[in-house]
Amino acid sequence: MKKAVLAIVVSVGVLSLAACRSGKQEHQPGLSETEKRSADGRDRTCSLPDGSQFALTAHAPHLGKYDAFHSGKIRDAFAAAFHITYRGKHVATTLASFNDDLPDCVDYGMSENTIYALTDKAVFRFMTADGKRGGSVLVVSDDGGLTFSDNLHPNAPLQAGANTQLKAAFQAFAYYRSRFRILGGQYQLEITDPLSFDKFLLFVSANRGKTWTGPIGSVDPTVFSSSEVDRQRASFAWNAWQFKLFKAEQEACKHPPPETGCASATNNDWSAQWRACLSERAAPACLKSLPDPTPRLRERQPGA
Structure with missing residues (x-):
């Protein structure tokens, strides 16, 4: 399933x-x-x-x-x-x-x-x-x-x-x-x-x-061909990462009480880590080396 x-x-x-x-x-x-x-x-x-x-x-x-x-x-x-x-x-x-x-x-x-x-x-x-x-x-x-x-x-x-x-x-x-x-x-x-x-x-x-x-x-x-395989593996890794990130965003927005910006905060943090990894390694290697995304909450402003 x-x-x-x-x-x-x-x-x-x-x-x-x-x-x-x-x-x-x-x-x-x-x-x-x-x-x-x-x-x-x-x-x-x-x-x-x-x-x-x-x-x-x-x-x-x-x-x-x-x-x-x-x-x-x-x-x-x-x-x-x-x-x-x-x-x-x-x-x-x-x-x-x-x-x-x-x-x-x-x-x-x-x-x-x-x-x-x-x-x-x-x-x-x-x-x-x-x-x-x-x-x-x-x-x-x-x-x-x-x-x-x-x-x-x-x-x-x-x-x-x-x-x-x-x-x-x-x-x-x-x-x-x-x-x-x-x-x-x-x-x-x-x-x-x-x-x-x-x-x-x-x-x-x-x-x-x-x-x-x-x-x-x-x-x-x-x-x-090796070129086709490399492209397909990269595509699979990117989609697998996006699926993990989507689940983390959902979990972030279940945090009580619900906060605005919960999904974007999670996305921004983990997407930055993904891009940083891609600057040094191939997508399949990043998928293996990075931890699964976890919820991130919007930083509260003082007095909020």
Whole structure:
């Protein structure tokens, strides 16, 4: 419950982290071309280095609204999600098996001749062969986008169902953020806690996604870019500090008798300490080193 409350706080003001550079050999996660969006948010394009692109189109103009995702009607979930079409120089292919609830151009890319699409949060139009739905999707194309593979994601029902170690690793996270790359012919998929970015699990496939090994755990990223992780960790630390400060302000104003300026006095004191720490250290280090904020009351004037 505590983590769920923190998730709400941390979700406010999260930055868009897609960058805009591409390499000659390996198209690394975090280096996607600039995402383009229509004014109403219903259409997005993710450009690839060879001039091709993924087009993501939604049927609902106000994505992310509570009623679109939580009404309990499957058709509403489909309406809110983006369906995906790959537009190559000589081909246009619709990835018909799933829609992407939360698309990010950093997860649509290519490595040499392999095109890939990854999503952590997918809506399936069709059930899998064993009657299961849902989960994450990783599909790749080795023929220029003419066709795409079945779901190769290590947490796909058919993949994880056959490997209890893989299944347990994903269940331990419950929800996660992931990045994918192809390096030297090896598929590498890494997941992390989407709030704190404080631990990483790496899954590897040497046979084009048919089977996966892992996880390999680490506190440092392998596939995620270091710059993205640093920004996310700083954002998490700032939001976590603000949540602690908010609780201290509430406690200050419960002090009998209630005083005017109780919240601002608490905020001013502890915000000054936070800024002083940031002048010397990174935000995650400040979050660990500073004590939890405590109530501060307005200084009384003589004779008051």
